[in-house]
Amino acid sequence: MVREYLGQSVYEAFQERIRFIFEEFDNIYISFSGGKDSGLLLNLVLDYQKKYAPEKRVGVFHQDFEAQYTVTTEYVERTFERIKEDVEPYWVCLPMATRTALSSYEMYWYPWDDKKEELWVRKMPKKKYVINLNRNPVTTYRYRMHQEDLAKQFGRWYRISHGNRKTVCLLGIRADESLQRYSGFLNKKFGYKEKCWITKHFKDVWCASPLYDWTTQDIWHANYVFDYDYNHLYDLYYKAGLKVSQMRVASPFNDYSKDSLNLYRVIDPEIWVKLVGRVKGANFGAIYGRTKALGYRNITLPEGHTWKSYTMFLLDTLPIRLRNNYVKKFNTSIKFWHETGGGLDEEVIQELEEHGYQIKRNGVSNYTLSKKSRIVFMGKIPDDTDDIKLTKDIPSWKRMCCCILKNDHICRSMGFGMTRDQQRRIDAIRHKYKSVEEMNYGV
Numbered sequence: 001m002v003r004e005y006l007g008q009s010v011y012e013a014f015q016e017r018i019r020f021i022f023e024e025f026d027n028i029y030i031s032f033s034g035g036k037d038s039g040l041l042l043n044l045v046l047d048y049q050k051k052y053a054p055e056k057r058v059g060v061f062h063q064d065f066e067a068q069y070t071v072t073t074e075y076v077e078r079t080f081e082r083i084k085e086d087v088e089p090y091w092v093c094l095p096m097a098t099r100t101a102l103s104s105y106e107m108y109w110y111p112w113d114d115k116k117e118e119l120w121v122r123k124m125p126k127k128k129y130v131i132n133l134n135r136n137p138v139t140t141y142r143y144r145m146h147q148e149d150l151a152k153q154f155g156r157w158y159r160i161s162h163g164n165r166k167t168v169c170l171l172g173i174r175a176d177e178s179l180q181r182y183s184g185f186l187n188k189k190f191g192y193k194e195k196c197w198i199t200k201h202f203k204d205v206w207c208a209s210p211l212y213d214w215t216t217q218d219i220w221h222a223n224y225v226f227d228y229d230y231n232h233l234y235d236l237y238y239k240a241g242l243k244v245s246q247m248r249v250a251s252p253f254n255d256y257s258k259d260s261l262n263l264y265r266v267i268d269p270e271i272w273v274k275l276v277g278r279v280k281g282a283n284f285g286a287i288y289g290r291t292k293a294l295g296y297r298n299i300t301l302p303e304g305h306t307w308k309s310y311t312m313f314l315l316d317t318l319p320i321r322l323r324n325n326y327v328k329k330f331n332t333s334i335k336f337w338h339e340t341g342g343g344l345d346e347e348v349i350q351e352l353e354e355h356g357y358q359i360k361r362n363g364v365s366n367y368t369l370s371k372k373s374r375i376v377f378m379g380k381i382p383d384d385t386d387d388i389k390l391t392k393d394i395p396s397w398k399r400m401c402c403c404i405l406k407n408d409h410i411c412r413s414m415g416f417g418m419t420r421d422q423q424r425r426i427d428a429i430r431h432k433y434k435s436v437e438e439m440n441y442g443v
Helices: 010-024 036-052 070-083 114-119 148-160 179-186 218-225 234-237 263-267 269-278 282-290 307-317 320-339 346-354 397-405 420-432
Strands: 025-031 057-061 087-092 167-170 198-202 205-208 342-344 359-364 372-376
Touching: 010 036, 010 167, 010 218, 025 036, 025 148, 036 057, 036 070, 036 218, 057 070, 057 148, 070 087, 070 234, 087 148, 114 269, 114 420, 148 167, 148 198, 148 205, 234 263, 263 269, 307 320, 307 397, 320 342, 320 372, 342 346, 346 359, 346 372
Parallel strands: 025 057, 025 167, 057 087, 167 205
Antiparallel strands: 198 205, 342 372, 359 372
16 A cells, blocks of 8 residues: 555544544544553644544553653653543553563563562552552553553443443554554554554454654644644654654663663662662663663674574573563474565565575465565574675575564564464463473474
């Protein structure tokens, strides 16, 4: 799909989308993270509601991940106190499984873990609208459920608690943020009434991203024009020299934030001290997050090892759950490149042939916009592909090894994603056979 430019501003397009939302859905609530996008979305929607639909009450859902900058907490609290009389406020502080990219021993940590209250990064907020284990009306919540499932199940509960009528959650997600999000909108051709920015979660529960075509410049321009309050963490990021693309309000332990984890020591030293004790690997990640130790830049191979043997060695050092997670994905990748193949440009194919790689064409890729040839590797998976300069998206043992070194449990750098349903099925199987002491993990 090619981008189509309309004869209107993004603000005018947004107004049309919000009018559509208010006309189509009975229940509306906004997912507010404390970041620039959801903050702007909240302000724009409330402005529209006050002007055109004062009779309709909007909900505001904030999923609190416990570990964050003090200035972010101040902004969230400031915002809730300002709007609490005009909206239905839900500040959720429930234990949930949250991905960590810092630990070689655990794939998840648990914000607001009731068994580790003495290690909490900050105290539980004391507001009437805070939802926690002691005050939890969300009947669809399951103890320590995955963070994404919690967000989705909140929407389901919101529909049930509001008359089982058609419900929509408004998100501040934009296609401009990443190619992954851009492709997400690109492939949603059959959303609600053919709107690519509205997708279905459950029966009568939808998610909408009315800011999906806004740029970062549009976000900040709107904040300036309307003089909205915002999270002043972005001012501190700017002073620290971060690029706009690096300015994220997210859990400090996930894939997107670990590179800037060291900033906590400078920006918020009191929180930093608590982060170190909260999740194993925080200090290591801050020190080595942009070095060879976590698989970035030029990794050197230990003497006497090939990348395959080094990968096997690292797998042997891991707990069985993490080991099996990597092995499953590595085997899937190897099978894919041996039987199906990935779509590559003709220049890349020519470079592979010139360097003597045993490859063959296997039809045309269905995963690329242009009709690229699908390439299968006939021989063994290469140990490394450092001699190929035009792409990194080809198989090698070095690429697999880097996933382990970077604690990339999902193997995003190899093109993987993981659904929550898949994870639940895997966890259920492992729990069923947890008495088995040894498992076959040969790659």
